[in-house]
Amino acid sequence: MTVPSSSGDPAALRSALERVDYTVDGVEDLLGPLAAAALHREQTVPADRVLARHAEDPRAALARLFLLGREVTRGAIDAALPGVGTSGAQALGLVEAAGSGAADAVRALCDLRPYAATDAGGPVQWWLASDLGELATGRRLAADHVLGAGGASTTLAQVTVRTPVSRVLDLGTGCGIQALHAARHAEAVVATDVSQRALGFTRFNAALNAPGADLDLRAGSMLDPVRDDRFDLVVSNPPFVITPHAGAAGAVVSETLGAFEYRDGGRAGDDLVRDLITGVGEVLSPGGVAQMLVNWERRRGEPWTDRVGAWLDASGLDGWVIERELLDPAEYAETWIRDGGTTPDREPEAWAAAYGAWLDDFASRDVEGVGFGLVTLRRPAADDRPTLRRLEEHHGALRQPLGGHVAASLAAHDWLAVRSDAELATERLVVAGDVTEERYLTPGASDPNVVVVRQGDGLGRGVQASTGLAAFVGVCDGELTVGQILGALGALLEVPADDLAAELLPVVRDLVRDGFLAPAPAG
Structure with missing residues (x-):
């Protein structure tokens, strides 16, 4: 398989794709909701039917070629890429043509699809090249397959803090999506990958979408290519998939499925994730932040918070871990066997062998999920010790992009860390604009049984509030200090102010940290 070349004319290609509206909205508008939804489920029949009816539309030709892997005539591609044509696409390594006639067939050498997302810095619209997937080829993925921007990639882009910084590291760049996002708020970006093919796709995607970016591409495993460097931000969607590698189970998976560079780090269990968490601090500048999406094992008799918490302790860094999803061993095996293109109906023997090997591998370490x-x-500034150690489960919905919320929560943690309760009592707080209050009453009752303070943004947290806490939050408009509010509420509720402060201040700190409350603007 080839890799696109940035030595052609990526700028002309970008202009052509914009001109014909080969964008996420443009393609979905052409397909319509039914065919678009089916294609997201990797079902092509509805899309084929719609695109056949709109054969003269340039978006149809490009979608058939690059998204579905169909052959398209040279004349159709010449019309669909004004100023570039089939010859220009060939020069870029995107397609190959059977001949020079208008009716000759053209086929895609890679996937080229529109990408749209909103991160903490605002919306983006790009085009990303990657290897053709199983949907287009009808074959199992190759070991060196370069993946496009999947759900995990988009999630990481949306949760990443986008504060302007000097240097960013994209560790395990793949097709370069995180590097592209980083280039919007960093002076320089270093992108690494063990795969030379991945670096080739990153180079092309940068030339197509961010030609002015200062992008340094380096080949190597994990932190090896950057151990002498320091970064203000590290982002990583590493090869975190827990794949059997040792013993009989590893041999079975190697023989039946092979290894995939984009997801298999070659380590047993979640050792790769552990080593990344404990080691990434060596390339962080003081105050630098690392954000990554990863898997970890939940083992019998050991709370996951203790296990992953020990990694945080060993890192010497501030740490915040949010579990977003939990799969049992069988679900996990099914997900990743199917991800590589093996299905029970197409390859039943390989499916069963790999499935059993995955279960054996998990059982050998007492993995329950x-x-x-x-x-x-985050690396503490100067010689400071870590002050943040937070591990929590949040399997529900959240509001993306989350990067701004993460940045605000880190800043709030720092604001609280330097204030004693006595100092906090002198501050004025205001309720965030996305906070609402829910009251639940028994029919006929005059007072609520339960009051919940609900956050609309960020993680959408809900906090069950006592009478005193609900009243406190309701009064936070920036006029009175925390101490003044506590004193007034103590008198109203006939509770000593010190007792009320002991009850509420820890919860108030949580509400400030999580964005329900914020320091009132100065003046």
Whole structure:
């Protein structure tokens, strides 16, 4: 398989794709909701039917070629890429043509699809090249397959803090999606990958979408290519998939499925994730942040918070871990066997052998489940000791992009860390604009049984509030200090102010940290 070349004319290609509206909205508008939804489920029949009816539309030609892997005539591609044509696409390594006639067939050498997302810095619209997937080829993925922007990639882009910084590291760049996002708020970006093919796709995607970016591409495993460097931000969607590698189970999976560079780090269990969490601090500048999406094992008799928490302790960094999903061993095996293109109906023997090997591998370590989530790490400034150690489960909905919320929560943690309760009592707080209050009453009752303070943004947290806490939050408009509010509420509720402060201040700190409350603007 070839890799696109940035030595052609990526700028002309970008202009052509914009001109014909080969965008996420443009393609979905052409397909319509039924065919678009089916294609997201990797079902092509509805899309084929719609695109056949709109054969003269340039978007149809490009979608058939690059998304579905169909052959398209040279004349159709010449019309669909004004100023570039089939010859220009050939020069870029995107297609190959059977001949020079208008009716001659053209086929795609890679996937080229529109990408749209909103991160903490705002919306983006790009085009990403990657290897053709199983949907287009009808074959199992190759070991060196370069994946496009999947769900995990988009999630990481949305949860990443986008504060302007000097240097960013994209560790395990793949097709370069995180590097592209980083280039919007960093002076320089270093992108690494063990795969030379992945670096080739990253180079092309950067030339197509961010030609002015200062992008340094380096080949190598994990932190090896950057051990002498320091970064203000590290982002990583590493090859975190827990794949059998040792013993008979590893031999079975190697023989039946092979290894995939984009997902298999070659380590037993979740050792790769552990080593990344404990080692990434060596390339972080003081105050630098690392964010990654990873898996970890939940083992029998050992709370996952203790196990992953020990990694945080060993890292010497501030740490915040949010588990977003939990799969049992069988679900996990099914997910990743199917991900590589093996299905029970097409290859029943390989499916069964790999499935059994995965279960044996998990059983050898007493694994009861696999967690998936977001890890945010930060190197303390100067010689400060870590002050943040937070591990939590949040399997529900959240509001993306989350990067701004993560940045605000880290800043709030720092604000609280330097204030004693006595100092906090002198501050004025305001309720965030996305906070609402829910009251639940028994029919006929005049007072609520339960009051919940609900956050609309970020993680959408809900906090069950006592009468005193609900009243406190309701009064936070920036006029009175925390101490003044506590004193007034103590008198109203006939509770000593010190007792009320002891009850409420820890919860108030949580509400400030999580964005329900914020320091009132100065003046």
